[in-house]
Amino acid sequence: MAGSTSYIVSVVIPLLNERESLKELFRRLTDVLEASAAGHELIFVDDGSTDGSLDMLRTLRSTDRRVRILSFQRNYGKSAALSEAFRVVKGDIVVTIDADLQDNPEEIPALIEKLDTGYDLVSGWKRKRQDPISKTFPSKFFNFVTSVVSGIKLHDFNCGLKVYRAEVVKRICIYGELHRFIPVLAGWEGFRISEKLVEHSPRKYGKSKYGVNRFLNGFLDLVTVMFVTRRAASPLHFFGRIAAVFFTIGSAICLYFLILWIMGRGLHVRPIMVGGLVMIVIAIQIGSFGLLAELFSARTERIFTYREYQIDD
Ligand code: UDP
Ligand code: MG
Numbered sequence: 594m595a596g597s598t599s600y601i602v603s604v605v606i607p608l609l610n611e612r613e614s615l616k617e618l619f620r621r622l623t624d625v626l627e628a629s630a631a632g633h634e635l636i637f638v639d640d641g642s643t644d645g646s647l648d649m650l651r652t653l654r655s656t657d658r659r660v661r662i663l664s665f666q667r668n669y670g671k672s673a674a675l676s677e678a679f680r681v682v683k684g685d686i687v688v689t690i691d692a693d694l695q696d697n698p699e700e701i702p703a704l705i706e707k708l709d710t711g712y713d714l715v716s717g718w719k720r721k722r723q724d725p726i727s728k729t730f731p732s733k734f735f736n737f738v739t740s741v742v743s744g745i746k747l748h749d750f751n752c753g754l755k756v757y758r759a760e761v762v763k764r765i766c767i768y769g770e771l772h773r774f775i776p777v778l779a780g781w782e783g784f785r786i787s788e789k790l791v792e793h794s795p796r797k798y799g800k801s802k803y804g805v806n807r808f809l810n811g812f813l814d815l816v817t818v819m820f821v822t823r824r825a826a827s828p829l830h831f832f833g834r835i836a837a838v839f840f841t842i843g844s845a846i847c848l849y850f851l852i853l854w855i856m857g858r859g860l861h862v863r864p865i866m867v868g869g870l871v872m873i874v875i876a877i878q879i880g881s882f883g884l885l886a887e888l889f890s891a892r893t894e895r896i897f898t899y900r901e902y903q904i905d906d
Contacts, residue, residue, distance in 0.1 A: 599631055600630055600631055600684065600685045600686045600705065601630065601631055601632040601633065601634075601683065601684040601685050601686070602626055602630040602632070602633045602634075602684050602685075602686045602687075602688060602701075602705070603633070603634050603636060603682035603683055603684030603686070603687045603688070603759075604622055604626070604633065604634070604635050604636065604687075604688045604689075604690060604701075605636045605638065605675060605678040605679070605682065605687060605688065605689045605690075606618070606635065606636065606637045606638065606689075606690055606691075606692050607638045607640055607671050607674035607675055607678070607689075607691070607692065608637060608638065608639055608640060608642065608646060608674075608692035609639075609640045609641065609642055609646075609668060609671075609802050610642045610643065610644040610646060610799060610802075611642070611644075611646055611692040611693055611798070611799055612642070612644045612645050612646045612649050613797070613798035613799065614692055614693055614694045614797065614798055614799070615637075615646060615649045615650065615653065615692065616649065616653070617694060618690075618692060618694060618698065619635065619653050619657075619660070621697075621698040621699065622635055622690075622698045622701075623635075623657070623659075624698075625698050625699055625701055625702065626701070628702075629701070629702040629705075630686075632684075633659060633684070634659050634660075634661055634682075634683060634684065635659055635660050635661065636661045636662075636663065636678045636681065636682065637650050637653075637660065637661070637662050637663070637692075638663045638664075638665070638674035638675070638677060638678050639662065639663065639664035639665065640665050640668050640669060640670065640671065640673070640674045641665045641666065641667040641668035641669065642664075647662070647664050650662045650664070661681070663677055663678060663681075670769075670770060671770070671772050671802075672767045672768055672769060672770055672771050672772040673768070675689060675767060675772050676766070676767045676768065679762040679763065679765075682759060682762060684759060685758070685759055686705055686708065686756060686757070686758065686759065687756070687757045687758075687759055687761075687762045688701055688704075688705075688754075688755070688756050688757075689753060689754065689755050689757075690753055690754050691753035691754070693796050693797070693798070693799065694794060694796075694797050694798075695723070695753070695793055695794050695795070695796055696717065696752075696753050696754035696791065696793070696794075697754075697791070697792050697794065700717070700754065700791050700792065701754075701756065703789065704717065704754070704755075704756040704789055704791075705756050707756075707787060707789050708756050708757075708758065711785065712785045712786065712787045713757065713758045713760070713761050713779065713784035713785045713786070714755065714756070714757045714758070714761050714775075714776060714779050714784055714785070714786050714787070715755065715756050715786075715787050715788065715789055716747060716749065716750070716752055716754075716755045716775075716776050716786070716787070716788045716789075717749065717752035717753070717754035717755060717788070717789065717790075717791035718747070718748050718749040718752060718788040718789060718790050718791060719749055719752055719791060719792075719793035720748070720749075720790055721792075721793060722793050723793050723794055723795040723796075724793075724795075724801075727805060728801075728805075731805065731808045732751070732808075734808075735750075735751075735808055735811050735812070736748060736749055736750055736751075738812070738815070739773075739774070739777065739811075739815060742815060742819065743774075743777040743780070743781075743815075743818070743819075744780075745776055745777050745780040745781075745786060747776050747786065747788050748788060749788065750773055750774065750775075750776055750777070751772075751773045752791065754791055755775070755776075757779075758784075760784075761779050761782075761784050764779075764782060764784075764898055765778045765779055765782065766778075769814065769817070770807075770810055770811070770814050771814060771817070771818065773811055773814065774814065774815070774818045777818055778818070782898045783898060783900075827887060827890070828883050828886030828887045828889075828890055829883040829884055829886070829887040830883075831883065832879050832880065832882055832883025832886065833880060833883050835879050836875075836876045836877075836879040836880035836883065837876070839872045839873070839875050839876035839879065840872070840873060840876035840877075840880070842869070842872055843868075843869045843870065843871070843872030843873035843875075843876060844869070844873060845869075846865060846866065846868065846869025846872070847866070847869045847870065847873065850866050850869070
């Protein structure tokens with residue numbers, strides 16, 4: 594724990610209707626951080642709770658000014674909650690943790706210790722998830738696909754408990770439901786990512802805020818992530834390749850019928866001929882879509898992450 598004593602730690606806690614857990618969470622976080630950090634702040638983001646969570650937070654703040662409160666007028670989602678908090682964190686190290694006590698605050702020092710061995714983000718890995726199988730199985734599948742598609746080697750992308758160097762959270766941009774892909778976004782920016790096994794407890798109070806449709810959304814978001822952030826993929830290269838395949842097959846078919854026609858054979862409509870024409874039309878559609886996307890992305894400002902930026906004025 595030697596390393597973490599020199600850091601100011603900002604803990605970010607997104608919450609939606611978690612009133613019953615807040616007091617215990619506050620106490621456990623405070624105990625752990627007072628023992629292991631040079632200073633800390635607890636940023637609770639109330640994501641539109643309607644169960645009196647905000648009153649509880651006000652009570653906590655009245656006893657401890659290290660409690661900071663952001664409270665949304667309505668429910669905007671966990672990504673919005675995290676990204677608003679990331680804008681105001683003051684610490685060198687940022688920790689995110691769920692408010693439902695499924696993650697243990699006591700594991701934070703070990704995660705920071707791992708960060709100190711040369712990483713920018715250490716994600717918790719709940720190997721034994723204390724959730725129903727309807728959640729654990731899709732989650733395994735989701736993690737596997739995300740890992741393969743993104744090239745980021747983690748087992749558990751969506752663990753609520755993570756520690757980051759402040760640069761990481763100041764840099765990444767999460768909206769929609771992209772909080773599930775924070776390690777992917779950070780990894781692609783060149784930050785060093787690792788994971789550490791953590792315990793996972795069953796939910797004590799309240800109920801999960803996500804149903805199974807999260808997984809469909811998760812996969813759609815994965816596509817978004819691929820397109821929005823993959824630096825290498827130019828849209829025209831991507832769509833152009835698909836268009837080229839359709840165009841090649843389609844024109845080969847039409848060419849065949851053209852040659853038949855030139856050779857004087859009567860031309861009559863056959864299914865394959867219609868198929869060839871349709872493929873050419875599809876190729877033009879996809880190709881021009883790629884061109885549009887390319888024009889659009891050329892107008893989007895690119896943001897680069899620097900390792901060093903030393904220039905004289
Ligand atoms: N949460 C939130 N806004 C939402 C949904 C969830 O701030 O729209 C919070 C929730 O209160 C909890 C954390 O995000 O602190 C994780 O949510 P949950 O425990 O429901 O997810 P699960 O553990 O089932 O994956
Ligand atoms: Mg939970």
